[in-house]
Amino acid sequence: MTTQAQQHTDDVPPTVNGDAGTAASRLLPSATPIRFLDDAGGVAPAADHGAYESPPLELLLEAYRRMVVGRRFDAQATALTKQGRLAVYPSSHGQEACQIGSVLALRDTDWMFPTYRESMALIARGIDPVEALTLLRGDWHCGYDPVATRTAPQCTPLATQSPHAVGLAYAARRRGEDTVALVFVGDGGTSEGDFHEALNFAGVFKAPVVFLVQNNRYAISVPLAKQTAAPSLAYRGVGFGIRSEQVDGNDPVAVLSVLRHAVEAARAGEGPFLVEAHTYRIEAHTNADDASRYRDDAEVSAWAGRDPLNRLEAYLTATGVLSDEDIGAARQEAEAFAGRLRTRMNDDPDVDPRALFDHVYAEPTPQLREQREWLVEELAADKDDSGGEHQ
């Protein structure tokens, strides 16, 4: 007769998926974040980037140019909130290496699943900036065509874009396509159930997905230490059997190198990859937030000292591939980009509030029908009061 303890030993193998120690060591991130550049843009010791390869200089120059435009775009969008032209804008100032590095690591046929903070990545991907800002202007739709641009609508509910990305990637693989999906998630978003469910599904089904965790140290006012006790968010992947890495998110060379590696591994059928990028949100959460209530200036200036754009500029200049004229040309391009955006955003959008109800259900519910009637009545009353057309 077997005892209960013996039965347990007989029935349950030591690990479900083989030798856990060996398996885990293949998945583990490096002990410290991968970096190629030191904080000032000098060359970091080779040990800091291990086996990762530096991306071609041509690609780094392209990253630089897009980062200059991206930062200027970000400043312009922030200004548009102050002018009442945008309802809200979550800035990604300081996160340019992640915003641009992700786009440059992907092919046009790959998909991106952004959050509200990724407007800069959207424009780096070539999406019209006015279309990219449509949602943040207060419209009911996302402005751009997600299928044509291979870019899902920017997601405000935290982490819900993660299972979408996994589903799309898995479906593409089943159809024999070599599409990779890259999903952005914040440090706060990694606490959400959707994120964990997406990781598990991706791990089990080997979906070609790259999870890019931008750890910018805060979820609105909640600092990382109150979000998790994990040594690094990169370890979140290991528990789901997913290869994981951590990278200096303010080092554009490192971000590009690690993301290119992750994307190509996923494309080659090696399964999903999780990359934690250590970075910092220099501005407040959005224009509706006062960051001075939960963090001090010294912390912000310490991170400003690791500015991704300054680091890349210093590195490329020292390498001899970026001249003062090139820097001037990039800044001029950025100014022109911002100027065109300003002009176009100063035109009032042509919005029909009734359209809000058009695409919710094929057959509107009685409640929605009633609400639409109220709106039509209000619009008519407004028109009578003002004696003019409602805009």
Ligand SMILES: Cc1ncc(C[n+]2csc(CCOP(=O)(O)OP(=O)(O)O)c2C)c(N)n1
């Ligand atoms: C499911 C859900 N819960 C709460 C919120 C409210 N919320 C909006 S942004 C945010 C913080 C998210 O922080 P993080 O994931 O670190 O992204 P970051 O804003 O720093 O880029 C919260 C809690 C939300 N949008 N969705």
Ligand SMILES: [Mg+2]
């Ligand atoms: Mg955050």
